[in-house]
Amino acid sequence: MAKDRNSGDEYVRPVRRILVGLLIFVLIGLFLLWRIDSPRVERFRANLVDRVMPSFDWALRPVTAATSMFSDFQSYQRIYEQNQELRRELQQMKAWKEAALQLEQKNARLLDLNNVRLDPLLTYVTGVVIADSGSPFRQSVLVNVGKRDGIKDGWATMDGIGIVGRISGVGRNTARVILLTDSNSRIPVAIQPTGQRALLTGDNTAAPPLELLENPELIRPGDRVVSSGDGGVFPAGLLVGQVALGTDGRLRVRLAADYERLEFLRVLRSREHEQIHDPGGLLAPPATTENTTETTEIEAND
């Protein structure tokens, strides 16, 4: 009996080794395929996530809600302090509201005077965040709007206040948003009072640094940072955040969007920018009249 089993083992072991080798070979092959033809494999990944994630939605949402309720519950402990704080803030807000109303009226009047045409096509689709990237190395979230809703790669995404990120990867029902904090995120920005251009480069920290600044000495912490619209990827003038001086001495941006609670995201429909190819014609007096006068002269000479 025992001898029998041993001889069986002799066959089983090498076969197993070959099968495991085959498995590793297939996995490495997939990785190399990804390295060579990344878009195709990434499309497959997007389709897979698109197929699987919405079916987990029923489970994802209650668990997320329960955990956020738990953290809300913890904050009840200091409810009195919070109440006081809110009252103070409300007082300040009333002052701001008054200022905002006045500014709004003034703005409307000025726009009217100038006959400004605002971009009418900047509308948005709102989606709900259904999952995040699940690893500490990638900063992205998945929203429940996709190709079905006309979402396209590269569109800007905001929460109510500021830019959150950029669409990268669209499935039928879901789309992935690469957050500004991801180490692959680069967006062109302008710093408000001086109008300087810079690149906001995510580096996996909560406050991404500004790079490629021309005159860093002109910039003060607290300056507003908005998207500049360079390169035609993002619409211009969307709020990104405020400049802050990091502990490492670099200029960083404190983001305006509330990254603590990303729940509803607006995806801005931005249309293709019209390109101007024509360098502009030479302005000259109309040539045809000259020609006719010449011909008449020639005829007269004849």
Place this chain on the structure above:
Amino acid sequence: MINPVTSRIWVYRVAFLGLCAIIVFFHLLPMQTIPTQWSAPDLLICLSFCWVVRRPDYLPALSVGIVFLISDMFFLRPPGLMAALAVLGTEFLRARSHFIREFPFLLEWAVVTVVIAGVLLGNRLILLILMVDPPVLGLSLLQFLATSLAYPLTVLFSKYALGISKITPAELNR
């Protein structure tokens, strides 16, 4: 006629897949969207290394490959690389699992830590060679430490909550 031993093995094989699914699911919950300064342990590695040392028969190489390939896909890692390394790591431990089972726990822990380091280092080296941007170094080191520290907890959990005890030579020969 299903042999009770065989059915027990299959129950644990399915349980491994289920546990891994739960771990991946909890990783994907959108609770933490702010970048963190620390990183959670890679529980999938802990769990599979713990089981392969204790009960190699509960953990076929195919299920390790499948679990890590799926987590590669969902966690936006380069697909296949981590899966291949995890299969290599578990096979390395499986081949030496009789010796490791006779070690005292501290020595087992040290061996597993070295294998975890090998897997993470291999991942980083291959990414560097193929000129893919590897993850931030500080975070990877923290993840390695956290994973190594989580290993004893995984062992305790497997032993007392799931009833995974070291396989005996009698069971091995059956």
